[in-house]
Amino acid sequence: xxxxxxxxxxxxxxxxxxxxxxxxxxxxxxxxxxxxxxxxxxxxxxxxxxxxxxxxxxxxxxxxxxxxxxxxxxxxxxxxxxxxxxxxxxxxxxxxxxxxxxxxxxxxxxxxxxxxxxxxxxxxxxxxxxxxxxxxxxxxxxxxxxxxxxxxxxxxxxxxxxxxxxxxxxxxxxxxxxxxxxxxxxxxxxxxxxxxxxxxxxxxxxxxxxxxxxxxxxxxxxxxxxxxxxxxxxxxxxxxxxxxxxxxxxxxxxxxxxxxxxxxxxxxxxxxxxxxxxxxxxxxxxxxxxxx
Ligand code: ARG
Numbered sequence: 001x002x003x004x005x006x007x008x009x010x011x012x013x014x015x016x017x018x019x020x021x022x023x024x025x026x027x028x029x030x031x032x033x034x035x036x037x038x039x040x041x042x043x044x045x046x047x048x049x050x051x052x053x054x055x056x057x058x059x060x061x062x063x064x065x066x067x068x069x070x071x072x073x074x075x076x077x078x079x080x081x082x083x084x085x086x087x088x089x090x091x092x093x094x095x096x097x098x099x100x101x102x103x104x105x106x107x108x109x110x111x112x113x114x115x116x117x118x119x120x121x122x123x124x125x126x127x128x129x130x131x132x133x134x135x136x137x138x139x140x141x142x143x144x145x146x147x148x149x150x151x152x153x154x155x156x157x158x159x160x161x162x163x164x165x166x167x168x169x170x171x172x173x174x175x176x177x178x179x180x181x182x183x184x185x186x187x188x189x190x191x192x193x194x195x196x197x198x199x200x201x202x203x204x205x206x207x208x209x210x211x212x213x214x215x216x217x218x219x220x221x222x223x224x225x226x227x228x229x230x231x232x233x234x235x236x237x238x239x240x241x242x243x244x245x246x247x248x249x250x251x252x253x254x255x256x257x258x259x260x261x262x263x264x265x266x267x268x269x270x271x272x273x274x275x276x277x278x279x280x281x282x283x284x285x286x287x288x289x290x291x292x
Contacts, residue, residue: 002085063131063261065108071100072130074118076203078228080136080250089113091102095281096134099153102277103268117202119184122146127256132261136222138186140249150265152249153278154203158187159226160239161211161219168218171244177217186248187220194244208233222248224286 016115017178021034063069073096075081079198080096085092088101093111104111114130117287121133125147137157168177179198181188191198201207208229210216223238230236249281254262273279 026181063107063109063264065067067097068110068112069100069104069132069261070114070130071120072114072116072124072133073100073135074099075115075122076118076138076205077115077222077225079224079282081134083115092286095154095278095285096136098281098285099269099272099278100132100134102272103265106268108265118182118186121251125253126265128255130253131258132265133253136225136250137253138222139251140186140189143253146256147253148258149253150260150262151252151269153252153269153273154282155247156224156250157240157242157244157247158190158220158221159223160241161208161226161236161253162217162220162239163211163214164235164237165241166217166237170239171241174218174220178215180216180219181212182221187222190245191220205227211236224282227286253261 016285019158038169073092074096075083075092075095076081081094083091084093085091089099089111090113092115097113100111100113114124116124118135121130121135121137122143124130125133130224133147136154136156139152143149144290159176160171168174174196175192179191179196179283181191181198182204183202184202185275187257188200198220199210201210204225205220207216207219209220210221212233212235218239219226219262223240226238230238252265254265269278
């Protein structure tokens with residue numbers, strides 16, 4: 001009997017370890033697919049746990065008809081958010097911007113965008129400077145401690161952008177190479193976890209310019225954004241390594257305890273996933289990118 005209890009406890013402990021949220025995996029982690037399904041479920045429970053405690057001190061007003069939802073973003077992340085002459089919200093365009101606009105308008109509200117550094121988004125959200133963050137932001141355990149995430153609306157992964165003639169074929173090949181990442185992105189976390197030295201840049205375009213100019217050998221960044229940079233610049237290619245980089249899920253963040261806004265956002269995302277709106281937007285903005 002005692003033994004059985006011990007075994008059970010061990011199994012439980014192992015299951016909990018497997019549930020830990022990770023943005024990128026080393027070979028020691030569970031398979032990407034497993035970790036991925038557990039990631040979303042785990043975030044929800046975690047959010048639900050803290051919600052009860054936090055609801056009382058959430059002071060922001062409930063989203064109201066005729067009001068404005070101010071979304072924070074970092075418009076340096078095509079095809080999700082970028083600056084252009086005629087965007088869907090002022091000068092801002094992309095998959096996320098279209099989603100933000102629809103969420104607001106379907107609820108009789110207006111979407112406003114505050115563009116800032118990616119690193120500043122969660123602090124601005126916590127300070128109440130913005131109501132929500134929509135920025136191709138990956139759900140991670142660390143971030144979920146600070147804010148509440150919506151249900152995921154997009155699945156991505158980190159990839160490596162290299163020169164066409166590069167001999168980098170896997171993440172391990174980066175060991176003796178000059179690696180560029182973007183400050184505060186999950187790609188930086190991944191490379192850091194792998195223990196490789198790297199240089200970080202404020203914008204994806206800056207890192208890609210380093211690569212184009214031969215000053216670095218590889219840029220680690222999210223898949224869809226990488227595809228856009230490769231189509232914009234001659235002589236680059238994408239190298240994938242699913243064993244080294246797990247899949248990541250993008251979600252919208254709100255202040256902890258802001259259940260009313262979160263519910264509104266979740267309902268909208270659920271409907272847009274079900275009726276194909278989000279996949280249509282993804283196709284539309286990826287095609288637009290490759291036509292340029
Ligand atoms: N998915 C990555 C992360 O959450 C990169 C997001 C970058 N987004 C942006 N709008 N610049 O860290």
